[in-house]
Amino acid sequence: MKDKNRLRKIYDRTNGYCHLCHKKLAFTNHGRNGTQGAWHIEHSIAKAKGGTDHLNNLYAACISCNIKKGVSHSKNVRRSNGVTRAPYNKNKSQKIRNTNTLAGAASGALLGSYFGPGGTIVGGLLGGIFGESNSPKK
Secondary structure: OOOHHHHHHHHHOOOOEOOOOOOEOOHHHEOOOOOOOOEEEEEOOOHHHOOOOOHHHEEEEEHHHHHHHOOOOHHHHHHHOOOOOOOOOHHHHHHHHHHHHHHHHHHHHHHHHHHOHHHHHHHHHHHHHHHHHOOOOO
């Protein structure tokens, strides 16, 4: 049940970050309490409240967050940690970053066009940089 492939899927689901506090985890430190980046498999809906061992209910969580959560709802624990959602996986983060960069470039170019062709180029570059910088880090 906890073979390496299954662990990798759970870990990669949040790009190696705790889904409750966004702390970076270390794949090799699964279940190694007291080590940097140690983590557990956490049930988003606790088994005590009807949750299952299906992959869509399993997330990587640092050990302290997993213990703190207990049978509470994930949203409540995230809120107490100042976050609103689980971290995105690597593919989704890249897709959002690309979309934001393109949207920023297009907006900047449109605004810059008011100042002529040079403004279009500069506005597009600045907009692209701004759009990429406002992309999710996790």
